[in-house]
Amino acid sequence: MLNARRLLALVPMALAVVIGSSGQDAGAQASTCEGPGVAPRVQMQTVEDGRTVREPIPGIEFVVTTPDGEEIGRATTDDTGVALICLPSRSDYVLTLQEDSLPEDVEINGATEVTLNENSFATNIRRLNFFSGESGRTELSFFEKLAQRTVDGIRLGLIIAITSVGLSLIFGTTGLTNFAHGELVTFGALMVYLFSETMGLPLTVGTALAVIVGGIFGWVLDSGLFAPLRRRGMGLVSQMIVTVGLGILLRNVYLFQFGGDFRFLRAYNSQRAWDLGPVAITPRDFTVTMLSLLVLVLVALALQKTRLGKATRAVSDNGELASATGINTARIIRLVWIAGGALAALGGVFRGLDEGINPDMGTALLFLMFAGVTLGGLGSAYGALVGGFVVGLLVEVSTLFGVPAELKSVPAIVVLVLVLLLRPQGILGQRQRVG
Amino acid sequence: MNWDGIINSTLRGFFGIDAVYFALAAIGLNLQFGYTGLLNFGQAAFLACGAYGVGMATFYFGVSMWWGIAFGLGFSVLLGLLMGVPTLRLRADYLAMVTISIAEVVRLFVRSQTFRNVFGGADGISDFSAAYRRLSPFHPSRGYGLGPFQYDDATRRILLSLLWLGLAVLVGVAAARSRRVRERGPQVQRIVGVGATIVTVLVMLWVLDRLRYSGYTMWTLTIGWILVAVLAVFLWLLMRSPFGRVLKAIREDEDAVRSLGKSVYSYKMQALIMGGVMAMLGGVVRALDRGSVQPDNYGRDVTFYIMTALVLGGLATVTGSIVGPMLFWAVLVFTDSFLNEVVGSDGVWEVGGITLIENVTQIGQIRFALVGLALMLLMILRPQGLFGNRKEMALDGR
Numbered sequence: 001m002l003n004a005r006r007l008l009a010l011v012p013m014a015l016a017v018v019i020g021s022s023g024q025d026a027g028a029q030a031s032t033c034e035g036p037g038v039a040p041r042v043q044m045q046t047v048e049d050g051r052t053v054r055e056p057i058p059g060i061e062f063v064v065t066t067p068d069g070e071e072i073g074r075a076t077t078d079d080t081g082v083a084l085i086c087l088p089s090r091s092d093y094v095l096t097l098q099e100d101s102l103p104e105d106v107e108i109n110g111a112t113e114v115t116l117n118e119n120s121f122a123t124n125i126r127r128l129n130f131f132s133g134e135s136g137r138t139e140l141s142f143f144e145k146l147a148q149r150t151v152d153g154i155r156l157g158l159i160i161a162i163t164s165v166g167l168s169l170i171f172g173t174t175g176l177t178n179f180a181h182g183e184l185v186t187f188g189a190l191m192v193y194l195f196s197e198t199m200g201l202p203l204t205v206g207t208a209l210a211v212i213v214g215g216i217f218g219w220v221l222d223s224g225l226f227a228p229l230r231r232r233g234m235g236l237v238s239q240m241i242v243t244v245g246l247g248i249l250l251r252n253v254y255l256f257q258f259g260g261d262f263r264f265l266r267a268y269n270s271q272r273a274w275d276l277g278p279v280a281i282t283p284r285d286f287t288v289t290m291l292s293l294l295v296l297v298l299v300a301l302a303l304q305k306t307r308l309g310k311a312t313r314a315v316s317d318n319g320e321l322a323s324a325t326g327i328n329t330a331r332i333i334r335l336v337w338i339a340g341g342a343l344a345a346l347g348g349v350f351r352g353l354d355e356g357i358n359p360d361m362g363t364a365l366l367f368l369m370f371a372g373v374t375l376g377g378l379g380s381a382y383g384a385l386v387g388g389f390v391v392g393l394l395v396e397v398s399t400l401f402g403v404p405a406e407l408k409s410v411p412a413i414v415v416l417v418l419v420l421l422l423r424p425q426g427i428l429g430q431r432q433r434v435g
Numbered sequence: 436m437n438w439d440g441i442i443n444s445t446l447r448g449f450f451g452i453d454a455v456y457f458a459l460a461a462i463g464l465n466l467q468f469g470y471t472g473l474l475n476f477g478q479a480a481f482l483a484c485g486a487y488g489v490g491m492a493t494f495y496f497g498v499s500m501w502w503g504i505a506f507g508l509g510f511s512v513l514l515g516l517l518m519g520v521p522t523l524r525l526r527a528d529y530l531a532m533v534t535i536s537i538a539e540v541v542r543l544f545v546r547s548q549t550f551r552n553v554f555g556g557a558d559g560i561s562d563f564s565a566a567y568r569r570l571s572p573f574h575p576s577r578g579y580g581l582g583p584f585q586y587d588d589a590t591r592r593i594l595l596s597l598l599w600l601g602l603a604v605l606v607g608v609a610a611a612r613s614r615r616v617r618e619r620g621p622q623v624q625r626i627v628g629v630g631a632t633i634v635t636v637l638v639m640l641w642v643l644d645r646l647r648y649s650g651y652t653m654w655t656l657t658i659g660w661i662l663v664a665v666l667a668v669f670l671w672l673l674m675r676s677p678f679g680r681v682l683k684a685i686r687e688d689e690d691a692v693r694s695l696g697k698s699v700y701s702y703k704m705q706a707l708i709m710g711g712v713m714a715m716l717g718g719v720v721r722a723l724d725r726g727s728v729q730p731d732n733y734g735r736d737v738t739f740y741i742m743t744a745l746v747l748g749g750l751a752t753v754t755g756s757i758v759g760p761m762l763f764w765a766v767l768v769f770t771d772s773f774l775n776e777v778v779g780s781d782g783v784w785e786v787g788g789i790t791l792i793e794n795v796t797q798i799g800q801i802r803f804a805l806v807g808l809a810l811m812l813l814m815i816l817r818p819q820g821l822f823g824n825r826k827e828m829a830l831d832g833r
Binding site (some may be wrong): 091092115117118177179229234236237238239240241242244245246247248249250251252253255256259260363367370371374404406407409410413416417418420421424 | 522527537548
């Protein structure tokens with residue numbers, strides 16, 4: 001495992017950022033919990049020469065209770081300012097900082113009580129930071145929060161855009177809405193986990209392999225399953241139900257093989273964030289964002305400039321006409337499945353770096369992909385890019401306007417409904433596909 | 436291997452409460468998808484309407500549990516409008532995308548911490564069916580069987596015998612009137628009819644005395660299967676009415692129906708809501724039986740399992756939408772008990788040094804992977820299911 005962390009970097013600049021020692025400390029702590037746990041950390045902040053300096057505050061007591069007030073456990077912060085409380089399972093808890101254990105003249109910024117729910121355990125150990133004293137970061141203005149959310153939203157939007165291109169192009173070229181597309185995304189994430197964590201390959205190599213295997217998977221699904229069904233003249237609605245069955249099958253195979261827990265890629269996992277004015281972003285996330293953008297530009301260029309890309313758009317536009325002009329439609333469809341599978345896998349890798357990997361992650365994204373693809377116009381590749389991006393941005397930014405985090409994918413689905421009501425063909429779609 | 440135990444639990448699965456609520460939802464889905472061609476991927480949300488209707492009646496509205504059915508009705512009409520208004524003028528797959536998405540929104544809302552005081556959060560709502568249980572004529576702590584020979588008193592024996600005999604005759608009549616048999620003339624029809632009745636009676640004699648349920652379960656089963664029978668007859672009659680013919684015509688060729696001056700949109704909407712209300716009743720039955728609702732029992736997979744059960748039985752057939760769910764659960768329960776026997780108490784199954792199953796949770800994943808595989812294979816190899824007519828499976832029209 002070590003070499004995965006030590007070796008190679010996505011970009012040279014990532015090398016410059018040493019994996020933070022703080023992250024390793026916390027990692028050592030984490031080994032003391034068998035199951036889930038919560039690790040609050042209390043720090044005193046002071047601003048020196050415009051830089052924020054943080055020092056741990058030991059001796060602060062924390063209590064975890066159930067929502068009904070039944071005590072689960074308590075702990076006191078050690079010299080690193082961290083307290084660790086092990087929990088019986090991932091469910092709903094309330095973590096309270098005991099204010100009477102605070103030294104005099106120390107006050108905590110913000111709430112001293114935090115509600116945890118099942119979904120808030122991204123990792124096994126949920127880490128929470130409590131700060132005392134002043135800093136540029138403690139009191140974020142609305143603008144700063146907006147900037148931060150926008151950056152997160154751009155990252156999610158780009159991931160949705162990457163994964164949606166395949167969904168939209170498969171629809172455009174074959175008329176099929178692929179309900180198993182989320183499972184292709186999960187496939188990529190599980191593959192990068194297999195290559196990088198289990199087999200210990202560097203993350204870059206693992207990512208490249210996952211994308212290749214994802215493309216092969218797309219090819220297998222087309223040549224092994226959907227191409228024969230098309231040749232038999234199977235109806236689109238029937239094919240759609242086949243994709244539903246395929247999705248159930250794949251998801252349970254993943255669960256069987258990997259279990260239901262979240263897993264994390266350890267490479268570049270504990271970097272210190274860069275402070276870029278109002279936003280903080282880790283070098284890894286920055287790299288992921290830039291790579292996503294690069295991939296999307298390449299996809300757009302390939303569609304616009306290359307012969308195959310033009311042929312793809314032609315088939316997507318009007319299959320029979322394209323076929324009549326001598327384009328090999330079956331070959332284009334195969335290409336679309338391969339590219340769609342590879343792009344979905346890449347999206348899965350990026351999403352996995354962001355939020356962790358579990359067999360349900362792709363399906364959770366599927367709703368957002370549907371919203372994005374519909375907003376952009378079903379069947380249009382550029383539409384999928386634009387729509388997916390907008391939806392991702394909307395989902396992240398919506399939490400600023402009173403949407404609770406657990407409901408943040410709801411606005412995306414509201415958009416889906418509104419688009420169908422007002423402009424069913426989407427931003428860039430064709431009218432005749434709709435009715 | 437305890438085959439006796441496996442057979443008994445499989446049979447209980449065949450007639451059990453899971454089969455009841457699946458059958459109710461499948462009858463609704465059949466009306467929507469099988470007859471009208473509406474690809475509703477959000478049936479689980481309609482089940483949730485019923486379940487949360489009865490749950491919220493006491494928990495949130497503070498009125499008698501029985502109001503819950505009215506709430507469920509209101510919720511499912513609203514949900515149907517929400518799903519239908521944006522999509523019913525558009526192509527089939529838009530409805531599929533919107534229904535699956537809205538069903539997910541419903542699940543997110545009911546399990547959210549934010550609306551915990553309305554829907555009960557991730558734990559759901561519990562302990563609300565006391566009023567329903569008080570009505571039960573069955574003694575809660577006693578076991579009840581379905582076979583006539585388990586009882587000593589003559590009235591029960593005769594009534595149960597008549598009920599099962601009547602069902603056997605129904606099966607015989609259905610077999611005799613089926614298309615393939617009818618084509619071979621009245622002689623064959625008579626032989627098949629009588630033969631099917633006798634075989635059914637023999638099977639029942641073997642099966643029925645193996646079935647025993649607790650008093651509460653028996654009460655729900657009685658209510659549930661009566662409800663299934665009522666809805667099945669309703670659907671059968673509906674599809675032979677002028678209204679039903681329009682629905683089938685919409686499935687075949689929407690434009691043709693429109694050109695006859697029918698409002699396709701309004702017919703579709705009625706079918707969507709009617710099917711949703713039927714599924715809602717399934718949710719009510721399930722919630723009342725358990726006395727609790729949990730949001731995660733109404734996820735998208737439930738919709739897909741109902742779809743699989745319906746396709747297994749046969750789309751656009753009334754028999755299929757009842758027998759499909761029964762078989763679906765029988766097979767699920769069978770694989771569960773069979774694999775549990777195979778792995779034994781340590782939960783590990785090794786063949787020739789290769790570990791095939793590591794722990795008990797993997798059994799569930801195998802079962803549901805098989806469901807997915809079954810759905811694919813059914814659509815590819817036998818889209819008409821067990822009882823359907825391939826010619827009526829005109830899903831390809833749109």
